[in-house]
Amino acid sequence: xxxxxxxxxxxxxxxxxxxxxxxxxxxxxxxxxxxxxxxxxxxxxxxxxx
Numbered sequence: 529x530x531x532x533x534x535x536x537x538x539x540x541x542x543x544x545x546x547x548x549x550x551x552x553x554x555x556x557x558x559x560x561x562x563x564x565x566x567x568x569x570x571x572x573x574x575x576x577x578x
Contacts, residue, residue, distance in 0.1 A: 535564075
């Protein structure tokens with residue numbers, strides 16, 4: 529399973545939690561958003577270094 533597939537799977541799971549009214553989705557979403565921001569920053573730094 530590729531990283532994109534895993535992210536899509538996590539996003540679908542977050543949507544399911546949100547639809548059920550599960551409050552955990554908010555903290556999971558913040559965690560995922562932070563991870564993606566950090567990953568995006570690393571990708572930008574790597575691109576600038578080339």
